């Protein structure tokens with residue numbers, strides 16, 4: 001009898017502790033954190049350059065990448081190709097048209113590949129990639145460059 005009494009007391013106490021813990025924890029505390037944190041407002045990227053400035057930069061970088069190959073300044077040319085990749089990446093925000101964005105993104109991708117080829121001092125691959133990149137310049141200009 002004594003043991004039964006003890007077990008009964010123990011269970012009663014455990015129940016009180018468990019209910020107390022639930023009260024302290026508050027209701028429904030097991031939802032994932034992500035559901036409770038408010039989503040931040042969507043920010044749109046704003047280029048600091050005008051389209052003209054972007055294009056002058058792109059033309060200048062392309063020119064110096066080509067002369068870098070001729071001068072054997074491979075590492076400098078490779079860095080310029082990465083900068084051109086980012087510049088073209090920003091260019092996509094100058095126009096909402098899908099084809100404009102696709103050409104700007106395509107040029108950016110070509111320039112990243114070009115940067116790697118230049119780093120490897122691979123002249124043949126670098127020249128092929130410059131040709132591919134230039135095709136993107138022309139394709140976009142044919143549609144979007146009004147004055148020549």
Ligand code: HEC
Nearest residue numbers: 051052055056058059062100103104107136137140144145
């Ligand atoms: C996704 C579209 C797009 C791509 C890709 C593009 N351009 Fe342009 N480019 C334009 C537009 C639009 C203009 C016309 C800007 C204006 O005058 O309003 C322009 C104009 C130019 C101009 C004349 C700038 C001036 O001062 O009027 C040059 C130079 C130029 N681009 C070079 C390049 C070179 C070099 C590449 C490739 C490495 C290139 N562009 C790739 C859209 C593009």
